[in-house]
Amino acid sequence: MELEKKILKWALKNALDYQGKADKNAVISKVIREDPSLKEKAREIVKIVEEVVARVNLMSLNEQKALLEEIAPELIEYKPKVEEKKLPPLPHALRGRVVTRLPPEPSGYMHIGHAMSGILNYVYAKMYDGKIWLRFEDTDPRKVKLEYYESFRKGYRWLGIEWDYEKNNSDDMELFYEYAEKLINKGYAYICFCKQDKIKVYRREGIKCEHRDHSVEENIRFWNNLLDGKYGEGEAVLRLLGDMSSTNTTMRDPSIFRIVKHPHPLHGSKYIVWPLYDYAVAIEDYLCNVTHVLRTSEFALRDELQNYIRKILGMDREIHYIEYSRFEFKGTPVSKRKLRKIIEMGLASSWDDPRFPTVEGLIRRGIMPEAIREFTLTQTGFTYVKREYDWSLLYAYNRRVLDPTARRLFFVPDPVELIVEGLKSGEIALPYHPTNKELGYRKIRYSNIFYISKSDVATVKPGTIIRLKYLANFRIVDIDLNNNKVVSEYVEGGPSESLQIIQWVPKVEYIPVRVLVPEPLYLDEEEINNESLKIIDGYGESNIIDIRYGEIVQFERFGFCRRDSEKENIFIKSHE
Numbered sequence: 001m002e003l004e005k006k007i008l009k010w011a012l013k014n015a016l017d018y019q020g021k022a023d024k025n026a027v028i029s030k031v032i033r034e035d036p037s038l039k040e041k042a043r044e045i046v047k048i049v050e051e052v053v054a055r056v057n058l059m060s061l062n063e064q065k066a067l068l069e070e071i072a073p074e075l076i077e078y079k080p081k082v083e084e085k086k087l088p089p090l091p092h093a094l095r096g097r098v099v100t101r102l103p104p105e106p107s108g109y110m111h112i113g114h115a116m117s118g119i120l121n122y123v124y125a126k127m128y129d130g131k132i133w134l135r136f137e138d139t140d141p142r143k144v145k146l147e148y149y150e151s152f153r154k155g156y157r158w159l160g161i162e163w164d165y166e167k168n169n170s171d172d173m174e175l176f177y178e179y180a181e182k183l184i185n186k187g188y189a190y191i192c193f194c195k196q197d198k199i200k201v202y203r204r205e206g207i208k209c210e211h212r213d214h215s216v217e218e219n220i221r222f223w224n225n226l227l228d229g230k231y232g233e234g235e236a237v238l239r240l241l242g243d244m245s246s247t248n249t250t251m252r253d254p255s256i257f258r259i260v261k262h263p264h265p266l267h268g269s270k271y272i273v274w275p276l277y278d279y280a281v282a283i284e285d286y287l288c289n290v291t292h293v294l295r296t297s298e299f300a301l302r303d304e305l306q307n308y309i310r311k312i313l314g315m316d317r318e319i320h321y322i323e324y325s326r327f328e329f330k331g332t333p334v335s336k337r338k339l340r341k342i343i344e345m346g347l348a349s350s351w352d353d354p355r356f357p358t359v360e361g362l363i364r365r366g367i368m369p370e371a372i373r374e375f376t377l378t379q380t381g382f383t384y385v386k387r388e389y390d391w392s393l394l395y396a397y398n399r400r401v402l403d404p405t406a407r408r409l410f411f412v413p414d415p416v417e418l419i420v421e422g423l424k425s426g427e428i429a430l431p432y433h434p435t436n437k438e439l440g441y442r443k444i445r446y447s448n449i450f451y452i453s454k455s456d457v458a459t460v461k462p463g464t465i466i467r468l469k470y471l472a473n474f475r476i477v478d479i480d481l482n483n484n485k486v487v488s489e490y491v492e493g494g495p496s497e498s499l500q501i502i503q504w505v506p507k508v509e510y511i512p513v514r515v516l517v518p519e520p521l522y523l524d525e526e527e528i529n530n531e532s533l534k535i536i537d538g539y540g541e542s543n544i545i546d547i548r549y550g551e552i553v554q555f556e557r558f559g560f561c562r563r564d565s566e567k568e569n570i571f572i573k574s575h576e
Helices: 002-016 024-036 036-057 061-071 112-127 148-159 169-183 196-204 216-225 275-285 302-312 335-342 359-365 369-379 392-401 542-546
Strands: 097-103 129-134 165-170 188-191 239-240 255-259 273-275 292-296 320-322 411-413 414-421 426-429 441-446 451-452 467-468 472-480 485-491 500-502 508-516 533-541 552-555 559-563 568-576
Touching: 002 036, 024 036, 024 369, 061 500, 061 552, 097 112, 097 292, 112 129, 112 148, 112 292, 112 359, 112 500, 129 148, 129 169, 148 441, 165 169, 169 188, 169 216, 169 239, 169 255, 169 273, 169 275, 188 216, 255 275, 275 302, 359 568, 369 392, 392 559, 392 568, 411 508, 414 472, 441 542, 500 568, 508 542
Parallel strands: 097 129, 129 165, 292 320, 411 451, 414 485, 467 500, 508 568
Antiparallel strands: 188 239, 239 255, 255 273, 411 533, 414 451, 426 441, 467 472, 472 485, 508 533, 552 559, 559 568
16 A cells, blocks of 8 residues: 555646646656665566656546645655746847837836836846936826826836836926927927818828928927917817828827826826827937837837937937837737727726736736736747737746745535535644645645535536545435535545545634636627636635735645625635
8 A cells, every 4th residue: 555655746736837747757766765675676666657647647636636735745856936038139239238118108007018118128138237217208198197197107117117216207398398389490290270180191192281381480389389279179280291102000190299188187288288198208218228129010010200300419329120010819909999998888887897908907807917927028029910819828837936936725616515424523723835834734624524616526426436625535325416415425545546535624613715706708700708707706714714815825736816895705716
């Protein structure tokens, strides 16, 4: 029996190391290495090893892990930290001279795409002993809110990103005006009175606007009228003199200033003429001494325009652009339009909903910043090819972060009552973690009546022997799922690869637990998933009441869950 136990533990260990399939030769090698005296009996143990390996390979990964946790938890490896990956060299980078930026537009809450881009900019800056800016692109008063600024600050800090400098583009309005007048005086900008629809058509078809022919003096006068508030919104814009025949449509006389008569959260109603994105960012990248712009590929056509703006303003220092495909996840759009639609429909009440890709939503879902960082550095490639990531990839990294330190507890979803006749009452001390002894032990008092998950006995026949993890074996006598009751009898013995191992909760002390399970928000590009948040009710062991708000634990054979309420036993499932 002792020999079979030795073989079993190494078979389970080998199976877990190789996706559930143990190799008999590897197991024999481990068994003999542990006990060299068995070398003389090698031929005898081969048959036993073959039988044990065959049984182990029929088990699921969860079953293999549960059994190994009971008989030899010291063999289970939990990596203490995620290994840092290296990014490819940054083109044209000089040590000590690299400057990158975090350029959020505070028009919504920070999401995972912002997080991943932020990690790239930060890691590259630090890789070359450079500097990084947090620079808010806040020149659209209608979109900007103070809570959005803070969302990014908190989000970057949560990710471990430390910036060297911080500023708001809106603080440089007077400087933007000064540069605009230089463009007008040089003949590179003019006031256009066309309606927006006409401007769009002309730009699309490459037709020059008649207002292009205004003299510099006229444009200066019109510009001053603009600043003095003599025109209403949409009546006039300042456009850059570009190339209406360019194949790059961004170069076709783009608007660089427009009228927005709406108070700004930082400046109130002091300004009514606001710069557009390309103009403001071109100037700010120069003023901030940015050397490398790392951003997603939808901005690629704007490189030429921003370089052109700096060139005609005499800002001739070269800035290197590195673009890559957007960070998108299946079923979870980062589009504010689509997320807002979910809220308007009443499917979600706030932007920190655990189904949302916002940083606030990710935190509630139990995603760790270390996992996002490692995922980003591993998966990112500088390619324009569209990539849509599966959440399971990120979950794999998150699991590696949580496994070494997350406490284990019992939770029974969809519970049915189990009576184990012949089992005496008692108390058992169980480890909070199979190998991390620093997490300590918890005590569970029990009688002979338990709650187990209905799914664990739904297809089981009377006579089947099952094991309550860490506690006892029982043989099924009668199953009455209509009344949620199972009757069994106690059976002597310990864990075995032939026995199903299940979690349990004693009836003498249990607490009701509710778990929210996030699912994809969208079934395809436009179809909303109305069943995107499932609710699972069940019973948990009494020690669950001691879990701290925000703590992430593992409900055994169910998944990692984060406590989402300070007063109620409500959890959000992260993943399995």
